[in-house]
Amino acid sequence: MVYKSTRWLQSLLFPSQCRLCGMATGTALRLCSHCLAESPWIRNACTQCSLPLPAQAEHSHCGHCQKQPPAFDTATALFHYRPPVDYLIKQLKFSNELAIVPLLATLMSARLAMRAAALPSLLVPVPLHRTRLRERGFNQATELARRVGRELGIRCNHRLCRRNRDTRPQSLLSPNARRLNLRNAFSVEGHGVSGHVAIIDDVMTTGHTGNELARVLKRAGAERVEIWVIARAG
Ligand SMILES: [Zn+2]
Ligand SMILES: [Zn+2]
Structure with a gap:
């Protein structure tokens, strides 16, 4: 009672x-x-690209990062891209359920607020091409980044990076085609960037998009670039 x-x-x-x-x-x-x-929380992952690793993995880095380290310094993913998290993300992206943003953003902020490492001074959402943005009406990465920025007190700039081409989904392409698909896909607007930046997205699939955007941000002056996503495929 x-x-x-x-x-x-x-x-x-x-x-x-x-x-x-x-x-x-x-x-x-x-x-x-x-x-x-x-929920399918990631318990053990590559410290650089957040690829889920077996609980007993000997190395802190996955095979890919050992062979060819990506342009970003580290990545944080909360969940495996599996039910029911994939359902929440699809609802957000394809059913315009923007009410899911505060839930996912709060989970991301809570996870990051706990860490000992310094937080970045700027959040940059992975940009959508303007055609895709027009179709969808919003960029889920921007909505997430704005909310996480407010919760953690970090500036968010969704206009800093531009997607120059409407690239095809990476998951449909072969590894070589993925690299070509993203060539010159992004550019940094204005006077460049400095300091410690976090790229925000909903899902990280192959890591190529985050890698390309990190490369462009570093070329524009960022000293440290990390990636924050809700879920990681793979
Ligand atoms: Zn429940
Ligand atoms: Zn890795």
Whole structure:
């Protein structure tokens, strides 16, 4: 009875329903503690590109990063790109469910606020080409970056980088074609950039997009570039 009345009081104070199971969450977060615990969190990953690694992996870096380190210094991914996280991201991207942004952004901010390493001074969302932006009406990476920036007190600049070509999805291409597909895809606008930057996106698939954008940002003057994504495929 006490439990029931506590739940009732919580639901009055925090009327959020879980996005996944519909239960009252009892907090401001729209994901209940059960669904949060059951989500596919990445437990062990390459410290440079965040590729999930087996729990007993001997090295801190994956084989790709050992052979050919990417242009970015480190990457943070919260989840494997698997159910139910892939469902949330698809809802955001393809069903215009912008209400999912605060949930994903809060999870990202909470994870990053805990770390010991210094936070960046600038957030840069992976830009969409203007054709794609017109079709979708918003860039999910920009929406995430703005919200995370507000929560962590970091400046966000969604106009710094431009996508010059409407590149085809990387997942549909062979490894060589991926590199060619992204050549000259991005440019930095204005007077360049300096200091420590984090690139923000919803999903990291092959890592080629983040790598290309990091390369362009470093060429424009960034000293350190990291990548923050909600989910990592692979
Ligand atoms: Zn739930
Ligand atoms: Zn790696």
